[in-house]
Amino acid sequence: MFQPTHDPITTWRNNVLGSIRVFEAIAAAGVPRLVYASSIAAYSPGPKEQPIDETWPTHGWPAAAYSREKAYLERYLDTFEVHHPSVRVVRMRTAFCFKAESAAQQRRLFMGPLLMNRLVRPDLLPALPTPKGFRFQAAHSNDIGEAYRLAAHSTSIGAFNISADPLIDTDVLGKLFSKPTVSLPSWIPRTALSAAWKLHLVPASPELFDTFLRLPVMDITRARDELGWTPQHSSTDAVEDFLRGLHDATGGNTPPLQSHIPGGRLHEVGTGAGQRP
Incomplete structure (x- = not known):
C-alpha cells in the first residue's frame, strides 16, 4: 500500500506486519521458496554515476514511509534466513515498473485527480521542466514479470537488481517528449508538492520525492548472468507505453488496474503498482 x-x-x-505474517506462514507451511518484492527504494542513497550492485546497503531513506518499510523488511529477512535455512529467499529489487494498463492506477496512487489523463500531451509544453539531479531507472511490467518467473524457478538465492536501459535522465526525457528541458532547483517542485500534499490535493508525499532524488543507479549484471534475464523492452519503451496509457485513460481488467473505480474514488489504497508487475 x-x-x-x-x-x-x-x-x-x-506492508510490514502483513508481509511478516506471510513470511512466517511460508515457513510454517514448509514452502521451499520465497520470492519477495523488494524495491530500488530499499537502497541507501548511492553514487550519482557509478552503478551499485546488490551488496549496497539497504537502509532506505528514513523520512519516506515506503522506503522505510522496504528497508525494515530487508532486515527482517536477514533474520528470517538464519532462522529458516530451508526456505530459499530471493529479493527482487526492481526499478520503476510501467505499462499502459497500469497508467490509471499509477495516476491515482501518485498524481491524484489534478492531472487529467488527456492533458498528458507534450505538444502543450513549450519546454519540459525537470528537477536538478533528475534521473531514474525503469522497466516494462512484462519484463519484470518474466524476471519473477525466472527467479521462482531458479536455484539462486539472494537479491537481484531488475531494470532496463537506458538510464532516464533529463536528456533522455527531452528526447522522449521531443522538447527542450529546463532544469529547476529541486526545492521548487518539492515546495509545490508539499503544499499540494498538505492540502490533500495529491497523494504522493514530499518525502517520496526526496527518496526519488536519492535513489542509486542499479547494476543488473547478476540478473543477466544468474537468472538469464534480458529485458525485451527498453526503459523508454516502458515509459512511452505508460504515457500512452495515461493519455488514453487505459486500465486493466483486474480491480487495482481499472480505469474507473466504482463509487467515484479519486485514488485508492493500492498494492504497489509502481514496482510490481
Missing part, C-alpha cells in the same frame, strides 16, 4: 501517505501507521501495519 502506497496510500494513505497521511497515515503511515496504516501502511506499516499492512
Whole structure:
C-alpha cells in the first residue's frame, strides 16, 4: 500500500506486519521458496554515476514511509534466513515498473485527480521542466514479470537488481517528449508538492520525492548472468507505453488496474503498482 501517505501507521501495519505474517506462514507451511518484492527504494542513497550492485546497503531513506518499510523488511529477512535455512529467499529489487494498463492506477496512487489523463500531451509544453539531479531507472511490467518467473524457478538465492536501459535522465526525457528541458532547483517542485500534499490535493508525499532524488543507479549484471534475464523492452519503451496509457485513460481488467473505480474514488489504497508487475 502506497496510500494513505497521511497515515503511515496504516501502511506499516499492512506492508510490514502483513508481509511478516506471510513470511512466517511460508515457513510454517514448509514452502521451499520465497520470492519477495523488494524495491530500488530499499537502497541507501548511492553514487550519482557509478552503478551499485546488490551488496549496497539497504537502509532506505528514513523520512519516506515506503522506503522505510522496504528497508525494515530487508532486515527482517536477514533474520528470517538464519532462522529458516530451508526456505530459499530471493529479493527482487526492481526499478520503476510501467505499462499502459497500469497508467490509471499509477495516476491515482501518485498524481491524484489534478492531472487529467488527456492533458498528458507534450505538444502543450513549450519546454519540459525537470528537477536538478533528475534521473531514474525503469522497466516494462512484462519484463519484470518474466524476471519473477525466472527467479521462482531458479536455484539462486539472494537479491537481484531488475531494470532496463537506458538510464532516464533529463536528456533522455527531452528526447522522449521531443522538447527542450529546463532544469529547476529541486526545492521548487518539492515546495509545490508539499503544499499540494498538505492540502490533500495529491497523494504522493514530499518525502517520496526526496527518496526519488536519492535513489542509486542499479547494476543488473547478476540478473543477466544468474537468472538469464534480458529485458525485451527498453526503459523508454516502458515509459512511452505508460504515457500512452495515461493519455488514453487505459486500465486493466483486474480491480487495482481499472480505469474507473466504482463509487467515484479519486485514488485508492493500492498494492504497489509502481514496482510490481
